[in-house]
Amino acid sequence: xxxxxxxxxxxxxxxxxxxxxxxxxxxxxxxxxxxxxxxxxxxxxxxxxxxxxxxxxxxxxxxxxxxxxxxxxxxxxxxxxxxxxxxxxxxxxxxxxxxxxxxxxxxxxxxxxxxxxxxxxxxxxxxxxxxxxxxxxxxxxxxxxxxxxxxxxxxxxxxxxxxxxxxxxxxxxxxxxxxxxxxxxxxxxxxxxxxxxxxxxxxxxxxxxxxxxxxxxxxxxxxxxxxxxxxxxxxxxxxxxxxxxxxxxxxxxxxxxxxxxxxxxxxxxxxxxxxxxxxxxxxxxxxxxxxxxxxxxxxxxx
Numbered sequence: 001x002x003x004x005x006x007x008x009x010x011x012x013x014x015x016x017x018x019x020x021x022x023x024x025x026x027x028x029x030x031x032x033x034x035x036x037x038x039x040x041x042x043x044x045x046x047x048x049x050x051x052x053x054x055x056x057x058x059x060x061x062x063x064x065x066x067x068x069x070x071x072x073x074x075x076x077x078x079x080x081x082x083x084x085x086x087x088x089x090x091x092x093x094x095x096x097x098x099x100x101x102x103x104x105x106x107x108x109x110x111x112x113x114x115x116x117x118x119x120x121x122x123x124x125x126x127x128x129x130x131x132x133x134x135x136x137x138x139x140x141x142x143x144x145x146x147x148x149x150x151x152x153x154x155x156x157x158x159x160x161x162x163x164x165x166x167x168x169x170x171x172x173x174x175x176x177x178x179x180x181x182x183x184x185x186x187x188x189x190x191x192x193x194x195x196x197x198x199x200x201x202x203x204x205x206x207x208x209x210x211x212x213x214x215x216x217x218x219x220x221x222x223x224x225x226x227x228x229x230x231x232x233x234x235x236x237x238x239x240x241x242x243x244x245x246x247x248x249x250x251x252x253x254x255x256x257x258x259x260x261x262x263x264x265x266x267x268x269x270x271x272x273x274x275x276x277x278x279x280x281x282x283x284x285x286x287x288x289x290x291x292x293x294x295x296x297x298x299x300x301x302x
Contacts, residue, residue: 023160027070027100029078029088030057031276032139033110033148035285037077039174040153044163048073050091053251053278058224060087062094070095073106075159077152080109081116083136105158111136113151114144117205139275141206142182142289149174181286186211189293195300196242198235198267200227200249200258203274207292216244219257227257239265246299250274270299 024045028034034049041047048069051057057079060066070076070091078084092101099106116134138144153171157164193212197204200219208215217238221231239261247258247269255271262269272292273282281291 023163024074024156025072027073027076029076029084030139032145032285032288033077033079033152035276036145036149036152037075037156039285040149040156040167040170042166042170044160044166045156053273053275053282056252057083058086060084062087062090066091067095070100071097073097073100075106075108075156076100077108077110079111079136079138081111081133081136081138082131083111105155108152108155110144110148110152111138114138114147117209118202135202135205137203137274138206140204140292141210142178142185142285143210144206145285146175146178146182149178177286181289185289185293188297192293192296192300195246195296196244198239198244198247198261200247200253203250204248204272211293211296216242219247219249219261226254232257232261236261236264239267243267246270246296248272248296251278268299268302270295272296 024041026034026037026041026045026047028037028047028049030051031049031053034047037045037047050066050069051060073095076088076092078088092107097106098104101107111133116138118131119134120132138148149171153167156167160167189211194214196214196216197208198217198219199215202215202218202220202223204213204215207213217235219227219232219235221228244265244267246267247262247265249255249258249269249271251271251274255269258269261267271279272295273279273288276282276284276288278288279291279295282288
């Protein structure tokens with residue numbers, strides 16, 4: 001058998017082996033996108049999340065295990081909008097995987113497909129951790145996840161045309177179930193409309209817009225800066241004139257500032273999951289919003 005025949009045989013065998021395995025290796029930057037890719041791909045994909053719900057996605061180390069996953073990925077799915085600017089470029093560079101480089105079909109940024117909030121008119125780093133593209137915490141509004149799902153299914157179909165029909169069929173099924181769930185959540189959350197809240201970080205602007213929550217104070221004096229004692233005292237004084245019903249933080253944030261204010265202002269502090277597995281109850285995308293709304297409703301009942 002000559003060299004050409006051996007090479008042809010090897011390629012055929014490689015194709016057969018790959019066809020019996022997951023067709024797409026998907027590296028995701030956050031748990032919500034791993035969960036969404038799993039909904040759309042089922043057994044035809046293998047997903048990996050570089051972060052957990054208990055990690056700040058702004059700050060991640062490019063560990064060897066992450067590089068190994070990125071090196072063999074067919075598709076990298078991140079939030080974008082500057083959320084991972086401190087680490088994903090380093091992973092892309094060091095992994096040296098041409099498929100997931102910026103501008104390639106194998107690099108997908110969810111924020112490209114949703115209407116962005118809080119896009120600054122000008123950039124001024126003295127104002128704290130400001131994102132030029134807008135607030136990146138898009139996953140707190142389920143309607144955004146629906147928009148991302150459509151675009152992501154299309155990208156998966158583009159990268160894996162053999163299973164394109166499966167991805168699109170799974171998207172249609174997910175979309176129908178998701179829209180029905182959004183209707184349910186909006187009905188359940190009706191009592192939350194207009195509720196004044198304090199937030200630990202400006203993480204919830206998309207959730208606030210969706211549910212009609214009214215943010216009256218933030219525990220950070222500037223985005224990304226840890227709450228100072230002086231600023232917390234100012235917020236406490238502010239709440240005497242403009243009361244709030246609940247203090248909200250995300251799973252990876254320090255609970256102490258929220259608890260300090262809760263004790264002195266006499267209002268409950270609640271930790272919301274923020275993403276999949278942010279609480280024991282938020283085990284998938286559907287349960288993420290089930291738990292978010294139930295925790296908010298329970299908090300205002302106090």
